[in-house]
Structure formats: C-alpha cells, structure tokens
Amino acid sequence: MFESKYSGPDDQLAGDRSRLDGETLWPAPTASAALSGHVSLPGSKSLVNRELVLSALASAPSRLRAPLHSRDSQNMVEALRGLGAQIDEVDARGEYGPDFAVTPGELIGSTTVECGLAGTVMRFVPPVAALALGPTTFDADAAARGRPMEGLLDALRQLQVDIDPATRSLPFTVHGTGSVAGGEISIDASASSQFISGVLLSAARFDTGVTLRHAGERLPSLPHIDMTIAALRDRGVQASSPELGIWRVEPGGIAGRDVTIEPDLSNAAPFLAAALVAGGSVTIPHWPAQTTQVGADLATILPEFGARVSHGTDGSLTVTSGDSICGVDIDLSHAGELAPTLIALAAFADGPSRFRGIGHIRHHETDRLAALASGLGALGGDVTEHDDGVSVRPKPLHGGIWPTYNDHRTATTGALIGLAVPGVEIVDIATTAKTLPQFTELWHGLVSSGTTDATLT
Structure with missing residues (x-):
C-alpha cells in the first residue's frame, strides 16, 4: 500500500471521533425508489x-x-x-x-x-x-x-x-x-x-x-x-x-x-452519479454548451460507467442509469476533483476499476486517496492505494461512520454511498459549505425526487 508522507485520515481520525455526537453525525439518506431529480446549482x-x-x-x-x-x-x-x-x-x-x-x-x-x-x-x-x-x-x-x-x-x-x-x-x-x-x-x-x-x-x-x-x-x-x-x-x-x-x-x-458565473459542474458530480447508484435520472439545468470547467467531462466519463447522457433543448443535461454500473480503467489526471465521486461509483460496479493520474489529490483538503480507501474499507469495501491512484474491487458494503477530514468532496462522496447503503453516518457534513452550502437541502430533495423536484430556490 502507498504510504503518504502527508498528514491525512489516520492523523485526523482521532479528532473526528472525539466529536462523534448527535450534532456532528449526519445520517445519509437512503433512496427507496428510482430518482427523478432536477437539481439547480449555484455558480462555479x-x-x-x-x-x-x-x-x-x-x-x-x-x-x-x-x-x-x-x-x-x-x-x-x-x-x-x-x-x-x-x-x-x-x-x-x-x-x-x-x-x-x-x-x-x-x-x-x-x-x-x-x-x-x-x-x-x-x-x-x-x-x-x-x-x-x-x-x-x-x-x-x-x-x-x-x-x-x-x-x-x-x-x-x-x-x-x-x-x-x-x-x-x-x-x-x-x-x-x-x-x-x-x-x-x-x-x-x-x-x-x-x-x-x-x-x-x-x-x-x-x-x-x-x-x-x-x-x-x-x-x-x-x-x-x-x-x-x-x-x-x-x-x-x-x-x-x-x-x-x-x-x-x-x-x-x-x-x-x-x-x-456558470453553475459549478464539479459540484454536479455527486448528483449526476446518484442516478447510477439509485437508478432513475437526474437533470442539471443551465449546463453550458462550451466551458473550461473540468466538470463538463462528466458528460463523457459517466457513459463509461454505463450511464446514458442527453442534452435538452433548454440547455439542461440529464444522466439516466443503465442496466448496471460498469468497471472502468481511466486516467483522471485532467479531472482529479471528480475522482472521489467516480471512485464511489466504482464501489458499486459489476467489476474492478483502476483510477490513474490522481496522485496530486493527496495534497487537497486531505489526502483524498487515503481518505477514500480507508472510508470504503471501513464499510466493507476493497480499495488498494497506488502512488498515482487507486484500484477498486466491488464488495458488499455495510453502514458505519464516514469521516470527512474537513474535505467537502469526501463528505459528498459519503452521501453518495449512503444512497445505496443504509446506516452511513457522515462526520461534519457542514464542511460542504466550503463550495455548496445548500448541499444537504438539495440532497434530501433529490432522494425524495420520485415525487418532488430537488430545485434550489
């Protein structure tokens, strides 16, 4: 296993556990039906x-x-x-x-x-x-x-x-x-x-x-x-x-x-991936036809996992689940901020996955590779760290505590896993306020989107 020289999950976990009380643990909602969500996101x-x-x-x-x-x-x-x-x-x-x-x-x-x-x-x-x-x-x-x-x-x-x-x-x-x-x-x-x-x-x-x-x-x-x-x-x-x-x-x-300012397409990642994890479809309005945002690559990356992607005449983008989630072998050096969401998707795939070119995400809010490997491992997953990425072998997951280490993308990844795994409790979900203060409101709306749109108003 790759050993990071930077402080990360193992160093911060003790601090998180000292705060595991009713106010800091957020029960991630589990989807009981296929989604039909419409999620309007604020700016990039x-x-x-x-x-x-x-x-x-x-x-x-x-x-x-x-x-x-x-x-x-x-x-x-x-x-x-x-x-x-x-x-x-x-x-x-x-x-x-x-x-x-x-x-x-x-x-x-x-x-x-x-x-x-x-x-x-x-x-x-x-x-x-x-x-x-x-x-x-x-x-x-x-x-x-x-x-x-x-x-x-x-x-x-x-x-x-x-x-x-x-x-x-x-x-x-x-x-x-x-x-x-x-x-x-x-x-x-x-x-x-x-x-x-x-x-x-x-x-x-x-x-x-x-x-x-x-x-x-x-x-x-x-x-x-x-x-x-x-x-x-x-x-x-x-x-x-x-x-x-x-x-x-x-x-x-x-x-x-x-x-x-264009809507934040990287923040769209967990919402669009939710369609694959829970089934159904999720639509993001105001998707730019041309952009320099890395999140735009979701439109081409998610089909590798088996999703169907369509562009509406109103400027929206819709992701619909396929028959299963496919394992992938993908270089994400150009889109490392999407990696946490995509690694979580791989945990539910029909075969193993390998993610490459993302060693640099060890230097973000936390060592994201170590955080994802340890978090998924604690829930029963099988993830191996490499110097430039991770390998994921799907296994049945169970509930448990999901530490976030002050990292908004680790937090949203835990919410995505919780869609299909009952009993996932996220430490300090408020860290999502770093880039999306409305995350929990939008996520709860999305989970209930079989009957109600999850639209930020």
Whole structure:
C-alpha cells in the first residue's frame, strides 16, 4: 500500500471521533425508489474566485452575476477587501443570492488574509499582495496549513518578491512594494496547477508581464490553467500558451467585465452519479454548451460507467442509469476533483476499476486517496492505494461512520454511498459549505425526487 508522507485520515481520525455526537453525525439518506431529480446549482467556485481576483485588479468596475456564496468565495471576498477592493453585494432577487459589484481600489497591504480551507485564496491572492504596498500575512485553518505552497512561493521569489527564504508553507508574509518587475520564471507545479494560475492572474499588472515554464515531470488539472487563460483573454489580456508547459501573459490593463458565473459542474458530480447508484435520472439545468470547467467531462466519463447522457433543448443535461454500473480503467489526471465521486461509483460496479493520474489529490483538503480507501474499507469495501491512484474491487458494503477530514468532496462522496447503503453516518457534513452550502437541502430533495423536484430556490 502507498504510504503518504502527508498528514491525512489516520492523523485526523482521532479528532473526528472525539466529536462523534448527535450534532456532528449526519445520517445519509437512503433512496427507496428510482430518482427523478432536477437539481439547480449555484455558480462555479473556480470561476467566481478567478473573476473576483481579476475584478480587483481591473481598470474599471465589474459585476459578477449568479456567483457562488460559500465559505471559499467569502474568504476570497474578505481577502480582496482587505487589500483595497470594494466588493458589494447587490440585487438579491436572483435565484442564487446577490451579485458581486467590484470596484478596484489602490492596493494596500498591512493586513492579514485568512484563507480558511480555500486553495484558491492561499495561491491566487499572494501575487496580488505583492502588488500592494505593505506587508500582508497569510494564514489558514489548521487543517490547511500543511497544503503545498512551495511552488508559488518559489515563483514569487524568482520575481523578486520579498518573502522569508526559509518559509515553505503557511503562515507566511508577503512584503509588497507596490509593483512586481515580472520576467521569466520556472517552477515545479506538480503538486497543484493553482501555483501557475495564481501567477498568471496577476501577471498583466507586472511591469513586463511573465513567461512561466513548468519544470516538473507532470502537470495535474491542466483544464484549470486553460480556465485561467480564458478568463484573462475575456478581459482583454494577451495571454497564451505557446507550447505545452509554457505560458505567457503580456503586461497591460485588465478590463472590467459584466459576467454571469456558470453553475459549478464539479459540484454536479455527486448528483449526476446518484442516478447510477439509485437508478432513475437526474437533470442539471443551465449546463453550458462550451466551458473550461473540468466538470463538463462528466458528460463523457459517466457513459463509461454505463450511464446514458442527453442534452435538452433548454440547455439542461440529464444522466439516466443503465442496466448496471460498469468497471472502468481511466486516467483522471485532467479531472482529479471528480475522482472521489467516480471512485464511489466504482464501489458499486459489476467489476474492478483502476483510477490513474490522481496522485496530486493527496495534497487537497486531505489526502483524498487515503481518505477514500480507508472510508470504503471501513464499510466493507476493497480499495488498494497506488502512488498515482487507486484500484477498486466491488464488495458488499455495510453502514458505519464516514469521516470527512474537513474535505467537502469526501463528505459528498459519503452521501453518495449512503444512497445505496443504509446506516452511513457522515462526520461534519457542514464542511460542504466550503463550495455548496445548500448541499444537504438539495440532497434530501433529490432522494425524495420520485415525487418532488430537488430545485434550489
């Protein structure tokens, strides 16, 4: 079995068990009939946090419509407000809550940024702080302080940003001077594509822009970097990838923008997979015809498990169960955030499965591979960890406690398993508020969707 060098489930389980009382255990509802659900989801965390950063750096005001309101997005809002941006919540008539109206301001440091559990905050905001005048200290929840940061800190040091050379992780302080020279840098982003996106998002404000080269052996989640490049281009920035592993952002202004945030397609994963686990069908409205979101790959990945996928003329996407769930052998290096849901599906398949290219998800909110292996194992499953993924051999599962380790995707995975396995109790389901505060409401609605739609209103 692969032994992770990072703290994860075994280290955190004692803390979870100390909190196993009636208030922290959530009984996952079990489906008693095939689903017929319609689940409307709020905006993409990945998109809204990129657009918030670009709006704070822009030369004119921006409006973000239908944004996600979650712990991650609130951490980003507070971070950028602390650095000088004015961010107001306006027009609360929408289905998803108020819009964000962002007015750029002079970037001033001398503040502390609390990142919470948000990787986008701890990796996207330090380059903004480098453009501010004064020191900005970054810290995070205890569970997030061990997340990889060295690639980003190395990038900033190469750009002559003043950061203590002995610092390798949170907490740390960026001593901003009001400008960053820019230039050519080379970093290892094997642990997270967010190191690259974090630099690129601010690079148009550097004196000479940036040319960034990835120096590692592998690059996870490349679509997220494509998302960053697309967001920059939509604001008039000259951003390109002249060859694989190299990105160039030219210096220049960042335009203000009125943008509607797409629904979060990665958050759609457990809901769509529920159709396969419980039978029936689940529909997600407002599915974008073109997008840079990784979750869009669900439309091609779920059929490998035996699902039927259809696109409605109204812009919706529907997943319908097949006769059985098929075992798969799949490389998810481009879509690691979907892995927890898909690994859970494999536990109910008609044969073994192998998931590859996802060693990097050991460095998320927890070591997700270890969390899934130990969680499924405790419920009777058979999962083997590898350095780059897991193998799953389906076995009958039984109820039990499902630890979450402060990880929203581990929590939603437990809920998915509970659809077909009575007696699954999830520790700290509230961790789903990181990206989807309405999760339990939507999930209960979905389980009862034989008679009622599960629609967020």
